[in-house]
Structure formats: C-alpha cells, structure tokens
Amino acid sequence: MDGWMDGSGLTFFLLMLGFLTPALLLPPRPLCDQSVMDKYIQDASRVEREIEEMCRTSCNLPEPITVLDTKVNFPAWRAMDRSRQASEVWRGQSLLATAIGEVKRQTQPDIRRFLLQLEVIESYLRSIREILRGHNAQVDSQDLNSTPTLSIQTVQKLFNVYSSFLRGKVNLFVSRACQGSGT
Structure with a gap:
C-alpha cells in the first residue's frame, strides 16, 4: 500500500472516525486471572534466586532504604476492610x-549490575498499579502512616521484600477483590 493506507495512515483514519477513542478512555479491567498473578510471583522468585547467586558474598547498599514490611498476619488481614488492604x-x-529508584541511582559497580532486574521490577510495579486501578482500589491517606515498614541494607533483601510482597499482600488483595467482584 502506499500513501495514507499504510499502518500509520490507517491508524490515523480510524482515530479520525473515533473507533479507537472509546477503548482508550475505558478504565483498566480488573485482573482476576490467577495465572497472571502466578506468573508475576514465579518471575519474582526466579529473580530473587538470581540475585542470591550474584550476591554470594554481600551486596550492601550505601544507605538503608525503607520498604513495606511484608509480614502478613492472616487473621488480621482477613478482618481488615478492603480499603485498608x-x-x-x-x-x-x-x-x-x-527504593528501586534510589538503588538505580547508585553508582557503585556492584550495585549497577542489577540494573536489568531493577527495571523488570519497576515494570511489574507499574502493572500492579494498573491492577489496583482495575479493581477500583483507592488509597486512604490516613491508613498510609500506620502501614508497617522496615529498613533494609542489601540488594538481596530488596528483592526478597519484592517477592514476598507479591506472594503475600498483592496476591491476597487481588484474590479477595476477585471473589467480591464475582469474576
């Protein structure tokens, strides 16, 4: 094809007709396919093992960083309302x-070697934000200050916290949200 009917011309034509516009304005759909969460969790576990191998000695961070405490008290979590979760x-x-942004800004060569894994985690965290939006999960600013945190000092612990976060609170939240939505 030549002219306006090549790929970009067709896209422009469809946009002009308004065929693509409604799809772009739709909110993200809730994720209730457990295989997607399982894939995220498997990938996180794989990367966590890779980091353990890469850091047989130590991969200390120059300064401690704050992350969410990923321990889950299951009875308390189940009793917690959806907005708090x-x-x-x-x-x-x-x-x-x-935390990942802080680690990525480090200039030490032993920290820089994790750049690819850190970028993968950043991508997955963006996906988690979309999953939360898809489930209409809102942030209650009053709850944010009471969320338990911990201070970590190694790259291994950062990847461990990320993996635990997916296996625990994210997976539990999405499972409950899906049960409540009937999807």
Missing part, C-alpha cells in the same frame, strides 16, 4: 518503587 498494597508498591 488496598492502602497497604498501594503503600507497598510506592515504597518499593521509591
């Missing part, structure tokens, strides 16, 4: 995103 997951992904 959502706030904890939002806070967790926010703290992890900030």
Whole structure:
C-alpha cells in the first residue's frame, strides 16, 4: 500500500472516525486471572534466586532504604476492610518503587549490575498499579502512616521484600477483590 493506507495512515483514519477513542478512555479491567498473578510471583522468585547467586558474598547498599514490611498476619488481614488492604498494597508498591529508584541511582559497580532486574521490577510495579486501578482500589491517606515498614541494607533483601510482597499482600488483595467482584 502506499500513501495514507499504510499502518500509520490507517491508524490515523480510524482515530479520525473515533473507533479507537472509546477503548482508550475505558478504565483498566480488573485482573482476576490467577495465572497472571502466578506468573508475576514465579518471575519474582526466579529473580530473587538470581540475585542470591550474584550476591554470594554481600551486596550492601550505601544507605538503608525503607520498604513495606511484608509480614502478613492472616487473621488480621482477613478482618481488615478492603480499603485498608488496598492502602497497604498501594503503600507497598510506592515504597518499593521509591527504593528501586534510589538503588538505580547508585553508582557503585556492584550495585549497577542489577540494573536489568531493577527495571523488570519497576515494570511489574507499574502493572500492579494498573491492577489496583482495575479493581477500583483507592488509597486512604490516613491508613498510609500506620502501614508497617522496615529498613533494609542489601540488594538481596530488596528483592526478597519484592517477592514476598507479591506472594503475600498483592496476591491476597487481588484474590479477595476477585471473589467480591464475582469474576
């Protein structure tokens, strides 16, 4: 094809007709496919093992960083209302995103070698934000300050916290949200 009917021309034509616009304005759909969460969790566990191998000695961070405490008290979690759970997951992904940004800014060669794995985690954290939006999870700013945190000092612990976060609070939140939505 030549002219306006090549790929970009067709896209422009469809946009002009308004066929793509409604799809772009739709909110994200809730994720209730457990295989997607399982894939995230498997990938996180794989990367966590890789980091353990890479850091047989030590991969200390120059300064401690704050992340969400990923321990889950299951009876307390089940008793918690959905908005409080959502706030904890939002806070967790926010703290992890900030921590990863801090680690990525490090200039030490032993820290820089984790750049690819850190970028993968950043991508997954963006997906978690979309999952939360898809479930209409809102942040209650009052809950944010009471969310337990911990200070970590190694790259291994950062990846461990990320993996635990997915296996625990994120997975529990999405499972409960899906049960409540009937999907």
